[in-house]
Amino acid sequence: MESPQASTQLKVGIFLTVGIVTILLSIFFLGADKALFTKYTRLHAHFDQVQGLASGSVVSLSGVVAGNVEEIKFIEEKNALDVVMRIDSKFLPRIREGSQVEIRTQGALGDKFVFIIPGNPMSNPVREGSILEVAPATDIFGVLSERGSETSKIFDIIDELHKMVKTINSGNRMQHMFENLDSASQKLSQASLNADKFLTSMNGKDGGEKMRQSIERLNSILTKIDRGDGTLGALINDPSLHNQLKGLMGGGSKRDSHIKSLMRTSIEKADN
Numbered sequence: 001m002e003s004p005q006a007s008t009q010l011k012v013g014i015f016l017t018v019g020i021v022t023i024l025l026s027i028f029f030l031g032a033d034k035a036l037f038t039k040y041t042r043l044h045a046h047f048d049q050v051q052g053l054a055s056g057s058v059v060s061l062s063g064v065v066a067g068n069v070e071e072i073k074f075i076e077e078k079n080a081l082d083v084v085m086r087i088d089s090k091f092l093p094r095i096r097e098g099s100q101v102e103i104r105t106q107g108a109l110g111d112k113f114v115f116i117i118p119g120n121p122m123s124n125p126v127r128e129g130s131i132l133e134v135a136p137a138t139d140i141f142g143v144l145s146e147r148g149s150e151t152s153k154i155f156d157i158i159d160e161l162h163k164m165v166k167t168i169n170s171g172n173r174m175q176h177m178f179e180n181l182d183s184a185s186q187k188l189s190q191a192s193l194n195a196d197k198f199l200t201s202m203n204g205k206d207g208g209e210k211m212r213q214s215i216e217r218l219n220s221i222l223t224k225i226d227r228g229d230g231t232l233g234a235l236i237n238d239p240s241l242h243n244q245l246k247g248l249m250g251g252g253s254k255r256d257s258h259i260k261s262l263m264r265t266s267i268e269k270a271d272n
Contacts, residue, residue, distance in 0.1 A: 058113040066091040096123040100135035
């Protein structure tokens with residue numbers, strides 16, 4: 001017959017065993033992402049390169065975590081990688097035919113994740129094993145990776161700019177350029193100030209009156225010339241005087257006749 005002490009120890013042992021098993025099961029169910037109670041669907045995407053994506057990386061549907069990357073494997077028929085994504089089936093109705101995927105960078109550490117862009121909600125839902133189309137890269141690292149041959153041109157341009165700046169800075173040229181610009185700016189400012197002073201003086205009481213008088217005099221002179229008054233007006237308005245001057249300055253018999261006429265007139269005045 002068992003002693004009361006042994007019976008108590010047995011009960012305590014059973015109680016501890018049940019408690020430990022309960023705690024372990026709780027930890028298992030809570031820490032396993034409820035895997036035993038969640039139904040998953042596997043979708044595929046074929047990438048030329050995965051930019052550091054790894055198994056276990058997050059799969060996001062419009063910014064909501066919908067699953068994880070289960071496996072990344074090479075495709076023997078072509079130079080591509082098959083990214084197998086394990087998606088929670090409750091998100092499957094939101095992933096329609098025409099949905100696209102892309103690899104993006106998350107956070108300051110640059111963790112890679114798969115981003116699913118939902119397709120037309122009127123299209124048919126995808127099924128187990130469906131291959132999603134890869135969207136054109138929008139992530140900066142993805143763009144640089146896809147267009148590697150063209151990216152080198154950017155660094156060539158940067159190198160040329162560095163050489164140009166270095167050449168300009170050699171021999172203290174940059175300082176001379178800025179000094180010349182400063183000097184030209186000061187001269188332009190002084191010229192503008194002088195012009196402003198001149199306009200101010202002209203717009204003043206005395207200056208404005210003098211300007212008005214000068215314009216009136218000039219207008220009076222031009223009016224007289226236009227009417228034919230004075231020598232200059234006669235020369236401009238009388239074509240005969242123009243023809244005589246032209247003949248006098250030119251060659252031939254006309255010039256000789258004009259000279260003879262002037263000489264005859266001078267002799268006659270001298271005789272009188």
